[in-house]
Amino acid sequence: MRARITSYLVTLWVVLTLNFLLPRLLPGDPLAALLDPQSSDYVFDAEVRAALEACYGLDRPLLVQYGAYLRGAVTGDLGQSIRLNEPVGELLTGHLPWTLLLTGSALGLASLVGLLGGAEAAWRRGSAADRLLTAVSVVTSNAPVYFLGMMLLIVFGAELGWFPLAGGRTPFSHYDSIPAATADVVKHLVLPALTLTLSLLGIQFLLVRNNMVAILGEDFMLVARAKGLKPARLKWRHALRNTLLPFVAHLAAQAGLAITGAVFIETLFQYPGMGRLIFEAVGARDYPVIQGVFLLVAIVVLTANLLADWLNTRLDPRLAEEVSR
Amino acid sequence: MTEPLLSVQDLHVHFLAEPADGRGAGAVRAVDGVSFDLAAGQALAIVGETGSGKTSIGRALLGLHPPGSTWGSIRLAGLELVGSAEAEWRPLRWRRIAMAVQSAGTAFDPVYRIGEQIAEPMREHLGLPADEAATRAGALARRVGLEARHLRAYPHQLSGGEKQRAMLAMALSCEPEVLIVDEPTSGQDVLSRAQLLDLLRQVRVETGLCLILISHDLAAAAQVAERVAVLYAGKLVEVGTAREVLEQPRHPYTWGLLNAYPNMTTARDLRGIRGHSPDPSDPPSGCRFHPRCTQAVDLCRQAKPPLVEIGGRLIACHLGGLQTLLQASDLRKAFSSNGKGEVVTAVRGVSLEVYEGEVVALVGETGSGKTTLGRLLVGLLDADSGHVVFEGQDLAALNGRERKALRRRIQFVAQDPFDAISPRLTVAAIVREPLDVQRFGSVPERAKKVRDALRAVGLPAEPPFLERRAHELSGGQLQRVAIARALVLDPKMIVADEPVSMLDASEQAKVINLLKEVQSERGMGLLLVSHDLALVRKVADRILVMRQGQVVEGGPASRVVTRPQHEYTHALLQAAPALGWEVGQV
Numbered sequence A: 001m002r003a004r005i006t007s008y009l010v011t012l013w014v015v016l017t018l019n020f021l022l023p024r025l026l027p028g029d030p031l032a033a034l035l036d037p038q039s040s041d042y043v044f045d046a047e048v049r050a051a052l053e054a055c056y057g058l059d060r061p062l063l064v065q066y067g068a069y070l071r072g073a074v075t076g077d078l079g080q081s082i083r084l085n086e087p088v089g090e091l092l093t094g095h096l097p098w099t100l101l102l103t104g105s106a107l108g109l110a111s112l113v114g115l116l117g118g119a120e121a122a123w124r125r126g127s128a129a130d131r132l133l134t135a136v137s138v139v140t141s142n143a144p145v146y147f148l149g150m151m152l153l154i155v156f157g158a159e160l161g162w163f164p165l166a167g168g169r170t171p172f173s174h175y176d177s178i179p180a181a182t183a184d185v186v187k188h189l190v191l192p193a194l195t196l197t198l199s200l201l202g203i204q205f206l207l208v209r210n211n212m213v214a215i216l217g218e219d220f221m222l223v224a225r226a227k228g229l230k231p232a233r234l235k236w237r238h239a240l241r242n243t244l245l246p247f248v249a250h251l252a253a254q255a256g257l258a259i260t261g262a263v264f265i266e267t268l269f270q271y272p273g274m275g276r277l278i279f280e281a282v283g284a285r286d287y288p289v290i291q292g293v294f295l296l297v298a299i300v301v302l303t304a305n306l307l308a309d310w311l312n313t314r315l316d317p318r319l320a321e322e323v324s325r
Numbered sequence B: 001m002t003e004p005l006l007s008v009q010d011l012h013v014h015f016l017a018e019p020a021d022g023r024g025a026g027a028v029r030a031v032d033g034v035s036f037d038l039a040a041g042q043a044l045a046i047v048g049e050t051g052s053g054k055t056s057i058g059r060a061l062l063g064l065h066p067p068g069s070t071w072g073s074i075r076l077a078g079l080e081l082v083g084s085a086e087a088e089w090r091p092l093r094w095r096r097i098a099m100a101v102q103s104a105g106t107a108f109d110p111v112y113r114i115g116e117q118i119a120e121p122m123r124e125h126l127g128l129p130a131d132e133a134a135t136r137a138g139a140l141a142r143r144v145g146l147e148a149r150h151l152r153a154y155p156h157q158l159s160g161g162e163k164q165r166a167m168l169a170m171a172l173s174c175e176p177e178v179l180i181v182d183e184p185t186s187g188q189d190v191l192s193r194a195q196l197l198d199l200l201r202q203v204r205v206e207t208g209l210c211l212i213l214i215s216h217d218l219a220a221a222a223q224v225a226e227r228v229a230v231l232y233a234g235k236l237v238e239v240g241t242a243r244e245v246l247e248q249p250r251h252p253y254t255w256g257l258l259n260a261y262p263n264m265t266t267a268r269d270l271r272g273i274r275g276h277s278p279d280p281s282d283p284p285s286g287c288r289f290h291p292r293c294t295q296a297v298d299l300c301r302q303a304k305p306p307l308v309e310i311g312g313r314l315i316a317c318h319l320g321g322l323q324t325l326l327q328a329s330d331l332r333k334a335f336s337s338n339g340k341g342e343v344v345t346a347v348r349g350v351s352l353e354v355y356e357g358e359v360v361a362l363v364g365e366t367g368s369g370k371t372t373l374g375r376l377l378v379g380l381l382d383a384d385s386g387h388v389v390f391e392g393q394d395l396a397a398l399n400g401r402e403r404k405a406l407r408r409r410i411q412f413v414a415q416d417p418f419d420a421i422s423p424r425l426t427v428a429a430i431v432r433e434p435l436d437v438q439r440f441g442s443v444p445e446r447a448k449k450v451r452d453a454l455r456a457v458g459l460p461a462e463p464p465f466l467e468r469r470a471h472e473l474s475g476g477q478l479q480r481v482a483i484a485r486a487l488v489l490d491p492k493m494i495v496a497d498e499p500v501s502m503l504d505a506s507e508q509a510k511v512i513n514l515l516k517e518v519q520s521e522r523g524m525g526l527l528l529v530s531h532d533l534a535l536v537r538k539v540a541d542r543i544l545v546m547r548q549g550q551v552v553e554g555g556p557a558s559r560v561v562t563r564p565q566h567e568y569t570h571a572l573l574q575a576a577p578a579l580g581w582e583v584g585q586v
């Protein structure tokens, strides 16, 4: 496990560095956005510009900026937002819980439905139901998230009016009780989470189905059948249990996908998560915010990876042995 | 006779070919009409090459094939199983018929401990609580030679042999009435192979279950089962007692299989049966073995031979089994040496047979009468008494023309090629001579035959070599030319008299291997006359030992070399330095 953690730390450093370099490779710079000739408060003044650059440290050599950035990342000081003039750390802690709520619930739901549905389809491989589900999954997993979200928004938000159209909770509301607050948050969560679930579900389903079909063809499944075990035991205890291994291995990648999906969905539903923060920060070339957001996303994805790895060593005795060595 | 415990009648297993493979609908006929009965407590071995359908039979007995692919009849104590629904099969599986599968390496679920997997069917079928099932699994494991630590291990932590044992323990867990064991010894070293076979024998004795052993190893099969059924391309070709089938195989395929199988006791070089196993989705017409059979006749291509009883066993062959190519009975020959009436008896009452496609070595010291016997067998000499029958014709009854025609069927390669071949003839002329004598075909046809024969013995077939004269050739080349000359008429049998005695050791091995290769490719009979037991045992199926004009010992090469019965054979073996230790070991 130690070697694995070391490799994660190295990965983290690479991510940190890329995270520093990539925004700076984008055309334009933060001050150009601020000093937009189209904007009303446009003042082109070399002195003002120089003062601003000095204030945000953009005039220093790249290597020095990198050093400061690394130091900040380690100590948790992520700097000030250029656009909003707020500490990046505070911005992040305000937005992160919403994103975690959205991606977590979508990922959980998609996994549950994907596992059960995929297992059932694999068990009846070749049947009409299997072929239908597989076809639908291929379509939904390739449909743009934006499109899925719009459809849900139009049908359940606008037409039927069952769910609110936007936001993470009702603005300016005061709740008398925790259940009331929860109900409000859940109500706002349903459509975005459903959208994300739908966009993840196709892949989850296909992953489970195809892996389980392969496992059903393994020798040990034939032996299990020859042993006269009941179908339920064959399906769940042997086939699905083994399918969990590739499934969990893919879960980390799914977490990354979920967060990417969240960027679009949060914009569409004006959901107050990190997605919107990124969207706006990239538009404004707001380096510290971009860096902070991506850093956090990277940490979340890496943690998900580490967790999936750990979970797999618990699930697969063959890996457990390698790790203890 | 009481009703057998297990009765299989006309069992078929056909797999639908993958629809993805554009060629379409040719079904794989893995099992094509197999019948056998097994009484309680009996053991049957099903033997055949890879792909012959052995495993498919085993799986059919557990109803594991996709619905619709199995038909015929399988009756277990009177209960018809074919056509049962999955739910009807389930209580039978493992409880009444269990199978130790072929691929024990991948037969265990990788995420559960071995002990748990052995206990699983006991919980399922016998309703045992977990702790009792675990205790029983422990007892079973000890019985097959595993320890408690093996039960706690995960499958990937066991060796191949341990998994095979665990598989056996698992198969025995519900005390089935019928146990199928599929290739229990594949991939094992000699020692664990012997131990496993021992174990199977013990299990039989202790439990009295009905055993079906599936194997490609005839010898292993015969150690465990009293009856052997030989399977070829989904059909049974020979069924008999293990002893009979092993010691005197009667079907040409069984015979080939036995010769092809590596035998630990001889250093014999192996060559499989010529050709290769048929494509199960498009089996040959008639007898499925005919493309590889050395004795096939037209009927074999046209009609399927039924499995019928011949001499106490079942054989599927139009000719009733392996044919005798050459049979000699009580041959005698004496020479009056110098006109003074002094008589030397060279051959005194020799009887022998050579079967279709067989290599027989005739071994003996100088002057034991080997060459004389060889010449008698091909009709170059007339016997004083006794008969030589070749392909059903008594040589003594042939007239001159028939005798000439006989040369096309049986050829003689003389001891010393320098002696037998005129040194001034060219290679082409030497090899062509038999064709000229027989007035075979046109001149270009003869030239082609000559080239083919030369190629078959690994010589160049181009003009510069064809024009070389015999005296310009090396010993090895000349010996090959002599063999090519014998081959040029496509004979059914060759008698080769000391074909390599003039060559150095490495050439000897090469030429002897060449002879064997040509023989098995063309499906000829070969009688190899030699004084060198160490050399011929590498290629011979059977060895006859000759001394002072008599055959003093004969038998399968492996037996003669490892357990010689006659003291003279012993002496010959001792004289062959490379063999000394093998004999000492026995």
Ligand SMILES: Nc1ncnc2c1ncn2[C@@H]1O[C@H](COP(=O)(O)OP(=O)(O)OP(=O)(O)O)[C@@H](O)[C@H]1O
Pocket (backbone or CB within 6 Å): B015, B016, B028, B029, B030, B048, B049, B050, B051, B052, B053, B054, B055, B056, B057, B102, B216, B280
């Ligand atoms: N499930 C299947 N689908 C299609 N073809 C199959 C299937 N199982 C076996 N076959 C084919 O049936 C034929 C017989 O296979 P089988 O496994 O019974 O042979 P075997 O005698 O056990 O061989 P081996 O000695 O290699 O174990 C082979 O040609 C094989 O490819």
Ligand code: SF4
Pocket (backbone or CB within 6 Å): B252, B253, B287, B288, B289, B290, B291, B293, B294, B295, B296, B297, B300, B305, B316, B317, B318, B319, B320, B321
């Ligand atoms: S002789 Fe004919 S029937 Fe007999 S095994 Fe050979 S090919 Fe088959």
Ligand SMILES: [Mg+2]
Pocket (backbone or CB within 6 Å): B054, B055, B056, B102, B182
């Ligand atoms: Mg097999």
